[in-house]
Amino acid sequence: MSLLNLGLTELLALLGTVSGLVLALYLLDRSRKRQVVATLRFWAQANSPAPLRRKRRKIHQRLSLFLQLVSLALLLLAIAQPRFGSRERKPRDHVLILDTSSWMQARTSRGALMEEARALAFRWLAGLPSSDRVMLVRADALATPATGFESDHRVVEKAIAASEPSQTALDIGKALELAERVQRLHSSSAGEVAYVGAGRIAGGVQNKIRRLPSNLLVLLVDREARNCGLRTISVRRSATDPSLWEMFLSVKNYNPTATDVSVAVLFGGAPVGVRRLHISPAGEQNTIFLIRTRAAGWLEARLFPGDGFPADDHAVLELPQQKILRVTVYSNHAEWLKPLLAANRYVSAKFRKPSDYKPQEDSDVAIFDRFTPQTPPASDSIWIQPPRENPIFKVVASVAEAPVTRWCSENLLAAGLRTADLRVRNGEVFAPEAGDIPVAEVAQGPVILARPGKPKLVALGFHPMLSRVRYELATPLLFANILGWFAPQIFQHWELNAGNVGSVTVPLAQDTDLSEIRVTDASGAPLPFTIRGQAVRLFSGNPGIIRVMTGGRELVNSLTLPDVADTQWAPPQSARHGLSNQIRVGTRSRDWWQVLALAGGLGLLIEWLLFGQRRASPQMVLLPRKEKSPMAELEQRS
Numbered sequence: 001m002s003l004l005n006l007g008l009t010e011l012l013a014l015l016g017t018v019s020g021l022v023l024a025l026y027l028l029d030r031s032r033k034r035q036v037v038a039t040l041r042f043w044a045q046a047n048s049p050a051p052l053r054r055k056r057r058k059i060h061q062r063l064s065l066f067l068q069l070v071s072l073a074l075l076l077l078a079i080a081q082p083r084f085g086s087r088e089r090k091p092r093d094h095v096l097i098l099d100t101s102s103w104m105q106a107r108t109s110r111g112a113l114m115e116e117a118r119a120l121a122f123r124w125l126a127g128l129p130s131s132d133r134v135m136l137v138r139a140d141a142l143a144t145p146a147t148g149f150e151s152d153h154r155v156v157e158k159a160i161a162a163s164e165p166s167q168t169a170l171d172i173g174k175a176l177e178l179a180e181r182v183q184r185l186h187s188s189s190a191g192e193v194a195y196v197g198a199g200r201i202a203g204g205v206q207n208k209i210r211r212l213p214s215n216l217l218v219l220l221v222d223r224e225a226r227n228c229g230l231r232t233i234s235v236r237r238s239a240t241d242p243s244l245w246e247m248f249l250s251v252k253n254y255n256p257t258a259t260d261v262s263v264a265v266l267f268g269g270a271p272v273g274v275r276r277l278h279i280s281p282a283g284e285q286n287t288i289f290l291i292r293t294r295a296a297g298w299l300e301a302r303l304f305p306g307d308g309f310p311a312d313d314h315a316v317l318e319l320p321q322q323k324i325l326r327v328t329v330y331s332n333h334a335e336w337l338k339p340l341l342a343a344n345r346y347v348s349a350k351f352r353k354p355s356d357y358k359p360q361e362d363s364d365v366a367i368f369d370r371f372t373p374q375t376p377p378a379s380d381s382i383w384i385q386p387p388r389e390n391p392i393f394k395v396v397a398s399v400a401e402a403p404v405t406r407w408c409s410e411n412l413l414a415a416g417l418r419t420a421d422l423r424v425r426n427g428e429v430f431a432p433e434a435g436d437i438p439v440a441e442v443a444q445g446p447v448i449l450a451r452p453g454k455p456k457l458v459a460l461g462f463h464p465m466l467s468r469v470r471y472e473l474a475t476p477l478l479f480a481n482i483l484g485w486f487a488p489q490i491f492q493h494w495e496l497n498a499g500n501v502g503s504v505t506v507p508l509a510q511d512t513d514l515s516e517i518r519v520t521d522a523s524g525a526p527l528p529f530t531i532r533g534q535a536v537r538l539f540s541g542n543p544g545i546i547r548v549m550t551g552g553r554e555l556v557n558s559l560t561l562p563d564v565a566d567t568q569w570a571p572p573q574s575a576r577h578g579l580s581n582q583i584r585v586g587t588r589s590r591d592w593w594q595v596l597a598l599a600g601g602l603g604l605l606i607e608w609l610l611f612g613q614r615r616a617s618p619q620m621v622l623l624p625r626k627e628k629s630p631m632a633e634l635e636q637r638s
Contacts, residue, residue, distance in 0.1 A: 006079065006080035006081075010080075011077070011080050014076055015072075015073055018076070019069055019072070019073075022065065022068055022069060023065065026061070026064075026065050063610075063611075064607055064611040067603050067604075067607035067610075068604065068607055070603055071599075071600045071603030071607065072600065073600075074596050074597070074599050074600030075597060075600035075601070077596045078597035078600060079593075080593075081593045082592060082593070082596075091131035091132050091189065092129075092132045092133070092189045092190065092191030093132070093133045093135070093186070093190060094128065094132060094133070094134045094192045095134075095135050095179035095182060095191075095193045095194070096121060096124070096134055096135065096136050096156070096194050097137045097139050097143075097175045097179060097194065097195045097196065097197075098118075098136060098146075098160060098163050098196050099139055099140075099170055099195070099196060100114075100138045100139060100163050100164065100165055101140040101141075101165065101166060101198075101200065101565065102167050102169060102501075102562035102564055103169070103198055103564060104117060104197065104198060105165045105309060105311050105562070106225035106309040107308050108224050108225050113197075113198055114163075114164070116222060117196050117197055118160055120221060121160050121196045121219075122160065124196065124579060125156060125157065125160070128153070128191075130151075131151065132151075132191060133149040134147075134149070135149045137175055137178060139171070139174075139195075139197070140168045140171070141166075141168035141169060141502050141503075141539075141541065142168075142171075142174065142541065143171075143175040145178075146159045146162075147159050149186065166501075167501035167541070167559075167563065168501055168541055168562075168563045169201065169502065170199075170201050170202075170569075171202070172195070172569055175195070176195075176213060179213065180213045192215050192217045193215055194217040195216070195218050195219065196221070197220070198221050199218075199220055199568060199569035199571070200223070200567070200568060201567050201568075202566065212571070212572060212574070216571070216575040216576065217575070217576045218577050219577075219578065220577070223568065225308035225309060226307050226308050226309075227254040227307050227312070228252070228254065228255065228307055229251070229303065229307075229309060229312030229561075230249065230251060230301060230314075230315050230498070230561055231250040231251060231284060231312075231500075232249075232250045232497065232500075233248070233301055233497065233498035234247075234248040234496070234498075235247045235248070235291075235299065235317055235495070235497075236248075236495050241292075242322055242324075242345050243293065243294045243322065244291070244292050245290070245292070245299075245319065246288065246290060247265065247290070247299070247301075248287075248288055249263060249287050249288075249289070250284060250285075250286050251263060251279060251284065251286075251303065252279075252566070253280065253281065253282060254282065255282075256281050257281055258278065258279065258280050259279050260277070260278050260279075261303055261304070261305075262274060262275070262276050262303070262304040262305075263275045263276075263277060263287060263302070263303060264302045264303075264304065265289045265301050265302075266300045266302070267297055267298070267300075267319070268297040272289060272291055275287045275289075291319075294321065294322045295319075296318070297318075297319055298316055298318055298319075299316070299318070300317075301314070301315050301316075301498075311561075312561050312562055315498040315558075315560050316560060317496050317498050317558050318558075319496070320494060322346075323487070323490060324346055324348045325344075325348065325483060325486070325487050326350075326363045326365070327349045327350070327363060327364065327366075327483075328351075328352060328361050328363040329341070329349055329366075329367045329369065330352050330353070330354045330356075330366065330368050331351065331353075331354070331367070331369030331370075332353065333369070336369075336463075336466075337351075337367065337369065337465065338351070340465075340475070340476060340479050343476055344483065347483065347490070350363070357371075357373050359375045359377055361377065361379075364379055364487060365379060365381065365382065365483065366379055366380070366382070367381070367382045368383050368384065368386065369384045369385075369463075370384060370385050370386070370387065371387070372386050372387050372391070376392065377455070379455055380457070380486045381456075381457055382457075382458045382460070382482060383457065383458070383459040383460065385427075385428065385460060385463050386459060392457065393430045393431075393451075393459045394433075395428045395429065395430060395431070395461075396431040397429040397445065398426075398428050399424060399429065399444060399447075400425070400426060401425050401426075402424050402427065402442040402443060403421065403442065404419065404422045404424060404441070404442060404447070405441055405442055406441045407419070407439070408440070408441070411437055411439070411450075412481060412484065412485050413439045413450055413458070413478075414440065414481065415481055416477055417440075417477060419472060419473075419474040422469060422474060424442060424467075424469070425462065425466075425467040425468075425469075426462065426467075427447050427461045428447070428461035428462070429442065429444045429446065429447055430447070430449045430461060431445070432446060432449055435451070435452065435453075436450065437449070437450040437451070438450075439458075439478075446461075447460070447461040449461075456485070458482050458485075464478070494556070495555045495556070497555070497556070497558065498557075498559075498561060499557055500559065500561050500563040500564075501543055501559045501562060501563050502539065502540070502541070503537070503538075504537070504538050504539070504540060504559070505536070505537050506536040506548045506555055507534060507535050508534045508535060508550060509534075509550070509553070513550070516550060517529075517548065517549070517550050518549045519536065519546065519549075520546075520547050520549075521544055521545065521547070522544060522547075527540075540559055542559075543559050543560055545558050545559070546559065
């Protein structure tokens with residue numbers, strides 16, 4: 001037997017003190033009550049006073065004293081919390097590493113791997129002495145403590161039952177390092193480090209394990225699950241056809257034998273195509289699908305037939321709608337502006353005479369070539385050398401030929417324009433108002449001016465096709481910037497990827513401005529990231545959508561596939577394997593304090609029922625009543 005809360009010396013000291021107090025109370029005289037009687041005349045009076053003798057105190061209710069002492073002793077033993085069975089000197093502190101990686105979702109002929117791991121963890125926990133403390137660590141890509149060191153094993157059992165597989169692969173090195181560090185810093189008597197799981201790790205993790213704990217116990221579950229799943233999916237819009245998407249799929253075979261699998265692609269629930277793949281053992285094969293659509297919708301990829309790990313047999317991506325910018329040109333010389341607009345495949349241009357102008361024209365952008373309508377349009381518009389009659393922009397000067405002294409490259413409209421020898425011929429200089437944005441300036445002032453708001457307006461003080469400006473590279477770039485300012489989505493380069501949860505690496509183009517990179521989730525909230533070389537790196541432990549925006553390019557990563565480990569961990573022979581090798585010290589101890597407390601309380605209740613009523617009636621002391629004389633009685637009667 002061992003005492004958990006009190007030592008033997010402390011228990012004896014408390015028991016002696018309490019017993020002495022109770023015994024002293026029993027030796028005290030009982031309380032007396034005065035009672036007046038009629039007379040003491042018949043009481044015999046002693047001739048001489050009795051000599052004073054010291055009264056010897058006695059215990060009259062020995063059974064009551066015995067019950068009280070035994071009951072108090074039982075209560076003190078309950079406080080000391082004795083344990084019977086194990087005689088180890090100190091309780092030990094164990095760390096249970098439960099594998100909650102994505103591979104634990106797999107199923108075999110005996111059921112799910114996670115259920116088998118929970119049952120194995122319960123059996124290991126049941127074999128420990130109740131005085132030992134246990135910490136549960138859930139291990140996937142991260143090692144997360146689920147409990148502290150708990151002596152109440154029911155808390156650990158609840159944490160084991162609540163453990164579920166995650167979407168990331170196992171990093172066993174981090175979990176073992178955490179367990180060893182916790183035992184070294186927070187434990188006075190280290191017990192076992194027990195790993196329960198399938199031992200499926202990502203390639204290269206085996207070499208990163210620095211050293212194994214000397215007290216490691218490995219409990220492996222069934223590892224016969226078969227899997228062939230989607231590894232990566234990448235969808236990009238074709239560089240030549242805006243209505244065509246190119247879908248790239250990679251399928252990996254995790255089995256030691258060759259596998260035949262079918263890949264089906266659906267868009268909006270309608271089948272797009274099917275491929276039959278023969279994949280070698282532990283091999284990977286790629287295939288390409290072409291999807292023609294401008295509409296938004298769900299793009300799905302499925303593998304047939306199913307296997308023991310269905311989580312990576314299905315992936316979904318959302319394709320965005322490809323909008324076409326509708327432009328209406330009002331000009332008497334449409335052939336001058338057709339080459340500028342035909343170069344952009346995302347622009348649909350219609351050409352009208354100025355006399356055919358309609359204020360409610362169904363278009364996104366209107367272009368006025370040296371023409372000012374009486375009623376301005378409700379859409380965004382470009383004004384090329386507008387006449388001074390009914391002006392939209394105030395003209396302050398005219399220039400016959402003047403060089404462009406400055407491109408205002410701090411705004412999007414002049415981005416990428418660096419021409420130094422561009423000369424404006426027969427142009428007009430505008431007077432900017434509050435809020436206007438200068439785009440190009442000569443010595444006298446701005447010759448290209450933009451006005452934000454609703455609608456947006458851009459004015460050119462010269463005609464770009466009536467001078468040598470038409471041969472400059474800045475001219476098509478200028479119009480592309482203007483149309484991109486009106487509708488940024490038409491120049492947005494989309495790249496959609498369905499990848500694995502966990503570490504994400506997004507490669508960047510060589511000309512990417514690193515200061516413009518933004519990373520957000522599906523709701524637009526910013527996410528932390530790092531930049532290494534020409535790649536953005538971040539970590540996501542849960543499925544979701546990550547958007548990486550770099551100027552005019554948006555990379556959408558749909559993290560819907562689990563990170564499946566492809567290597568089986570081989571623990572060294574020095575580690576103990578199986579429950580038969582579990583370290584046990586002594587027999588399992590049991591707590592008796594509840595029984596002792598109940599017995600002590602019951603003893604006090606019995607003692608009160610037997611002797612409590614007797615102590616409630618005090619002894620009586622008889623005192624004579626003062627008698628009156630006969631003469632006093634006669635006087636009182638008269």
